[in-house]
Amino acid sequence: xSGANRASRSTSISGGVSVQAAxxxxxxxxxxxxxxxxxxxxxxxxxxxxxxxxxxxNTISGIAFSTDTAMILAWVGFFTSWTYLRxxxxxxxxxxxxxxxxxxxxxxxxxxxxxxxxxxxxxxxPIQKVADALFELLVLIKICTPFSTEDIDTGNQxxxxxxxxxxxxxLNPTGGSSTRGGGARREEAERRRALALRALDQRxxxxxxxxxxxxxxxxxxxxxxxxxxEPEQTGVRPQAQQSETTA
Amino acid sequence: xxxxxxxxxxxRLTKLEKLLTLLNGxxxxxxxxxxxxxxxxxxxxxxxYITIVPGISIKYPWVLLTATFAESNILGLLATGALLLYGxxxxxxxWSSTEYVKFFALVAFIPNxxxxxxxxxxxxxxxxxGLAYVxxxxx
Numbered sequence: 001x002s003g004a005n006r007a008s009r010s011t012s013i014s015g016g017v018s019v020q021a022a023x024x025x026x027x028x029x030x031x032x033x034x035x036x037x038x039x040x041x042x043x044x045x046x047x048x049x050x051x052x053x054x055x056x057x058n059t060i061s062g063i064a065f066s067t068d069t070a071m072i073l074a075w076v077g078f079f080t081s082w083t084y085l086r087x088x089x090x091x092x093x094x095x096x097x098x099x100x101x102x103x104x105x106x107x108x109x110x111x112x113x114x115x116x117x118x119x120x121x122x123x124x125x126p127i128q129k130v131a132d133a134l135f136e137l138l139v140l141i142k143i144c145t146p147f148s149t150e151d152i153d154t155g156n157q158x159x160x161x162x163x164x165x166x167x168x169x170x171l172n173p174t175g176g177s178s179t180r181g182g183g184a185r186r187e188e189a190e191r192r193r194a195l196a197l198r199a200l201d202q203r204x205x206x207x208x209x210x211x212x213x214x215x216x217x218x219x220x221x222x223x224x225x226x227x228x229x230e231p232e233q234t235g236v237r238p239q240a241q242q243s244e245t246t247a
Numbered sequence: 248x249x250x251x252x253x254x255x256x257x258x259r260l261t262k263l264e265k266l267l268t269l270l271n272g273x274x275x276x277x278x279x280x281x282x283x284x285x286x287x288x289x290x291x292x293x294x295x296y297i298t299i300v301p302g303i304s305i306k307y308p309w310v311l312l313t314a315t316f317a318e319s320n321i322l323g324l325l326a327t328g329a330l331l332l333y334g335x336x337x338x339x340x341x342w343s344s345t346e347y348v349k350f351f352a353l354v355a356f357i358p359n360x361x362x363x364x365x366x367x368x369x370x371x372x373x374x375x376x377g378l379a380y381v382x383x384x385x386x
Contacts, residue, residue, distance in 0.1 A: 013366065014298035014314040016327035018358035019351065023334045026350070030341055072365060076358035084353055091342070 017058065017070045018077025024051040025081040029113055033191045051078060051118050086113060091158075110155030111199040152203075156196050299359060301366040311363065315355040 027034075032048035045053070055074055062071025091105050111117075116128040139146050299314045318324040339347040 012298040012300045013359065013362050014317045015323050016315050016318065016331070016355075017323075019315060019355055020327060020330055022350070022354035023330055023338065026338055027334065030338075069362065072362045073358050076361045077354055080357045080361075081350070081354050084350065089346075089350075091346075 013069045013073065015070060015073065017073040018080070021051065021054060021058075021074045021077035022081035024054050025078060025085065025118075028118070029085055032112060033195075048112075048117070052120065082115065082118075086115075105154060105158065110159040111152065111203070112159055112195060113155065156200065160192060160196050299363050301363060301370060311359045312356060314359050 028048050028051055032046070034047040035044055036047060037044050055078060058067075058071045058074040062068045088106075114128070115131040116124045119127055135146075298317055299310050318327060335347070335351070338350070342350070
């Protein structure tokens with residue numbers, strides 16, 4: 001018995017790996033299109049890929065070098081922070097011209113922060129399906145509330161507002177827009193806008209092709225009949241999307 | 248609720264982390280000293296008062312809070328330290344101080360609890376320590 005006890009003691013869990021994973025998720029929510037260059041242009045990565053690469057590295061290390069505590073902590077940290085940021089965090093609104101209601105937003109329903117968006121494009125569709133199915137299951141047993149289209153729009157607005165440099169950047173801690181590095185920022189903002197537009201177009205396209213419950217770019221099914229809330233779509237236009245989207 | 252200025256929170260956190268890492272290192276060294284049968288870096292040695300050790304941490308519940316701050320190697324210390332300093336400062340300005348501390352507390356605490364329970368569960372299922380063993384069984 002003492003031998004077995006001793007064996008169980010030789011794993012000690014410690015370290016800030018979970019915090020590292022969580023921070024990467026938070027960075028992805030805040031500046032997903034930011035490109036980080038390391039070693040004078042040798043390595044360039046977008047922030048939106050950081051969490052996946054981090055998890056991959058930890059998983060490989062965990063299996064190959066048996067640093068399994070770090071692997072577990074990394075994954076759990078990832079899940080914890082994503083769940084919190086997506087469903088629970090109450091944040092003040094950055095986009096003032098949004099729905100015009102209160103200034104607090106629950107969670108972040110934007111398309112770009114969906115679970116499947118964390119992984120490479122190749123594997124996104126299957127992950128999306130699994131995640132959607134899981135979410136609908138949780139909705140059925142009343143653990144989660146479904147995301148209405150209004151929530152998603154709000155989320156996308158927030159994401160776009162973040163891209164309009166309403167936030168401090170790593171190099172410019174005071175926040176607000178500044179003329180420094182204007183070119184790169186504009187390019188970044190353009191990319192975000194393009195992504196948001198693409199997501200919106202995709203959603204509109206699938207919404208017009210089929211009716212409600214359809215696989216979408218975000219986790220969370222389309223509104224279920226008994227809980228749907230359809231705001232008037234005409235008055236609400238996201239401020240950052242300037243091109244005309246077909247209604 | 249009163250919170251000190253942003254930079255001080257981050258500075259405090261990193262200081263705490265450095266302190267606990269040192270403690271961790273010292274404690275591990277100490278337990279190695281007691282019983283020199285294994286190599287210094289081996290996993291047989293641990294610091295039960297600071298890190299989570301699935302078998303015996305039930306006696307020391309505070310380690311669920313302190314384990315996040317105690318790194319077991321220099322690389323981890325540097326990585327977490329840098330991330331806390333730069334990333335933490337950024338997040339603290341992007342969100343408010345309160346939000347950041349809430350987020351940090353959440354993410355530093357919950358994964359520890361989950362990992363702890365997971366290892367306990369795995370141990371009682373397989374009778375052996377470490378995920379690596381379970382994985383090799385599965386493969």
